[in-house]
Amino acid sequence: MKITFYGAGNMASAIFIGMIENQVVKPEEIFLTSKSNKEKILFFKEKLGVNVAWDDKELMEDADYVILASKPQNFPEVADRIRDHIEEKTKVISVMAGTQINTIQTELGTNNPVARVMPNTNAMVQHSMSGITYSSNFKDRDELVELMESYGKIVEVEEDEMHNITAATGSGSAFLYYIYEKYAESLIELGFSEQQAMFLTKNLVIGAGKMVEESGITFSELRKNITSKNGTTEAGLEALDGDGIRKILTTTLNAAKNRSEEISRGEN
Numbered sequence: 001m002k003i004t005f006y007g008a009g010n011m012a013s014a015i016f017i018g019m020i021e022n023q024v025v026k027p028e029e030i031f032l033t034s035k036s037n038k039e040k041i042l043f044f045k046e047k048l049g050v051n052v053a054w055d056d057k058e059l060m061e062d063a064d065y066v067i068l069a070s071k072p073q074n075f076p077e078v079a080d081r082i083r084d085h086i087e088e089k090t091k092v093i094s095v096m097a098g099t100q101i102n103t104i105q106t107e108l109g110t111n112n113p114v115a116r117v118m119p120n121t122n123a124m125v126q127h128s129m130s131g132i133t134y135s136s137n138f139k140d141r142d143e144l145v146e147l148m149e150s151y152g153k154i155v156e157v158e159e160d161e162m163h164n165i166t167a168a169t170g171s172g173s174a175f176l177y178y179i180y181e182k183y184a185e186s187l188i189e190l191g192f193s194e195q196q197a198m199f200l201t202k203n204l205v206i207g208a209g210k211m212v213e214e215s216g217i218t219f220s221e222l223r224k225n226i227t228s229k230n231g232t233t234e235a236g237l238e239a240l241d242g243d244g245i246r247k248i249l250t251t252t253l254n255a256a257k258n259r260s261e262e263i264s265r266g267e268n
């Protein structure tokens with residue numbers, strides 16, 4: 001197999017490191033290129049044994065997949081590099097936020113199969129929650145699913161649902177970090193030192209994550225299991241509901257989704 005990455009930044013490196021560590025590809029099957037930061041990708045060559053190149057003919061020749069992992073605003077330059085070299089067999093995978101399948105096909109001047117994947121940065125610890133959507137001519141999806149599952153879980157959606165995925169899981173980690181951050185700040189107000197507040201919140205989050213993963217029961221059941229009648233948890237939850245946590249989260253997610261739609265329409 002040959003997989004060529006245009007872009008070797010945060011997201012691309014999380015993906016190819018996941019693929020290599022989980023042995024779904026060998027380092028020598030990966031080709032990396034970047035715009036100008038040669039040092040960074042030479043580091044990956046030295047550390048992981050992947051190939052690096054700047055010659056587009058060499059990068060695209062016989063490639064099974066080309067992964068578009070630059071920022072969306074750099075895509076026109078990337079398309080200029082790829083257009084004359086893309087072969088019929090090459091499937092195009094884009095991780096760029098907001099760039100539509102038909103824009104990708106138009107810019108590349110091809111009807112090659114395209115899949116859009118929206119991962120999140122938890123890919124760095126092989127726990128991405130990614131959305132994926134395909135062009136109608138994308139056959140043999142199982143191989144791609146196996147590659148993408150090497151760095152986390154995926155859910156297949158229609159292309160117009162990618163804005164929801166962008167909000168829910170692309171931006172979603174940041175929303176949860178923000179809640180943890182505010183939780184830690186509230187612990188300081190309660191009287192803990194900053195160091196204690198960070199330590200308590202961090203381990204609460206890790207423990208809750210493990211319970212979610214390992215208990216096999218729903219969030220609601222987990223919550224109910226620690227909420228006794230007239231107890232401290234019930235008192236706290238009533239205050240949380242009173243302050244409209246659900247309404248706040250719905251507003252947050254809609255703001256992110258609307259921004260994703262604006263970006264895909266080219267609005268700054």
Ligand SMILES: NC(=O)c1ccc[n+]([C@@H]2O[C@H](COP(=O)([O-])OP(=O)(O)OC[C@H]3O[C@@H](n4cnc5c(N)ncnc54)[C@H](OP(=O)(O)O)[C@@H]3O)[C@@H](O)[C@H]2O)c1
Pocket residue numbers: 006007008009010011012033034035036037038069070071072074077078081095096097118119120121170
């Ligand atoms: N980070 C996230 O949480 C996240 C989540 C979901 C999706 N995404 C998407 O992932 C994509 C990459 O994000 P990132 O955070 O990884 O960005 P990044 O760290 O800035 O990496 C961008 C990469 O693209 C390369 N590049 C730019 N122009 C190029 C060109 N003409 N030819 C080849 N390579 C080129 C850059 O090379 P140089 O270093 O040489 O400039 C760099 O390696 C974005 O489209 C973003 O929407 C990111």
